Amino acid sequence: KRTISVPIHGMATVNNVTLSKLQSLNGIFAIYKKQGPTSADVLNMLKQKLLNEAGVANANHRKRKKQALKLGHGGTLDSTASGVLVIGIGQGTKMLTTMLTGSKKYTAVGELGKATDTLDSSGSVVQEKRYDHITREAFEEKMKEFIGEIMQVPPLYSALKKDGKRLSVLLKQGHVVEAKPARPVTVYSLSLQDFSPPLFSLDIECGGGFYVRSLVDDLGKALSSCAHVRELTRTKQGRFTLEEHVLQEERWTFRDISQSLQPCPEPTAVQKNGKRGKARDSCSQPGSECADPSPERAGGAGRDCCPAD
Structure with missing residues (x-):
């Protein structure tokens, strides 16, 4: 907090x-x-x-x-x-x-065919790939691999820290930053609400420490393309x-x-x-909602312990 x-x-x-x-x-x-x-x-x-x-x-x-x-x-x-x-x-x-x-719940709008450095619309496009081979059926089948306890690599542009400094700040200062190791996170449910390529929308229920941006990025890669988050709304915490x-x-x-x-x-x-x-x-405390101290990119006093998107 x-x-x-x-x-x-x-x-x-x-x-x-x-x-x-x-x-x-x-x-x-x-x-x-x-x-x-x-x-x-x-x-x-x-x-x-x-x-x-x-x-x-x-x-x-x-x-x-x-x-x-x-x-x-x-x-x-x-x-x-x-x-x-x-x-x-x-x-x-x-x-x-x-x-x-x-748990927490989110609705997310993603875009296929473009990857950004921040994994969302605030970043710069770093890769573009075809997505016309992806069908709704293929998308929903691939999503099954991301339900349950999965391993997830947090985004580079995040509030996680290295040597006491936020990764996002280090990147903006021009430092080379290595990705944090993959860690276990839990996805309780994941459903595809709309599929209108290049756009798609997801409903997600997950546990603490989960990054929707990483999920969308991983889904794009798993479908032999790339993707990023266009819009994200938390509907429950x-x-x-x-x-x-x-x-x-x-x-x-x-x-x-x-x-x-x-x-x-x-x-x-x-x-x-x-x-x-x-x-x-x-x-x-292990297993708590905020098990990883992760101040947000914003300034201010104190510390924020929740690594949410």
Whole structure:
């Protein structure tokens, strides 16, 4: 998760909302992330809207105060992706991993015949191959090889790290970066919803640490062609679904968040003590939703432990 601390520079009320009321919120909720901004950008937008509603202005992020509004997000979405982004507020920032156990669901639109360096539409085309030999039947037959527990190589352009630096940052700086070794990931279901070459659409349900971009790239190669992700939407993360739980931007208010907030379990004594390392959530626990520490490409304080697309 990525946690932001906001110092107090005023407590004027707007619509009877104060910073102390915001600080009384503890739990988890979901918002809609649109395509374009990073997950960290969206978190900052949400934070600013809440502070504006409480009449708190001119927050200086470099100064730390005892009282602060804490927000965090779990399960990073790339800037080109949209959909469910789960937010923790107050004590909920410490419980994101615990509350996000379970599968994730995505809908993806892919394009055959073109491969990009980022494996999605944000990158440069690095290869073009024929795809007119691929039929719907051949596509669906090949998909069967990607269901269950499979080995997957994470994208080079990702938030995974080498020597403490994100791979995507190293690549942009001109460094030579080697791919991370293949690792086991789980695909619970995979279905082809539309096949209109060169475009196709997939519904995917998967476990933690899975990259839809890598799946589409691997599918293209397996079909003796190439492919990349054109559009990606997360429709479910843990208990939160796009249809039932997400708050659109116009509903990023104290009232709407209060009504949709999922309470989190009482923090343990270790978490209350706030000891670094031990007091963090279960990101380092094998099999957790966020087993690999993977900050997103965006800047910001804290760390984001979810290597999602």
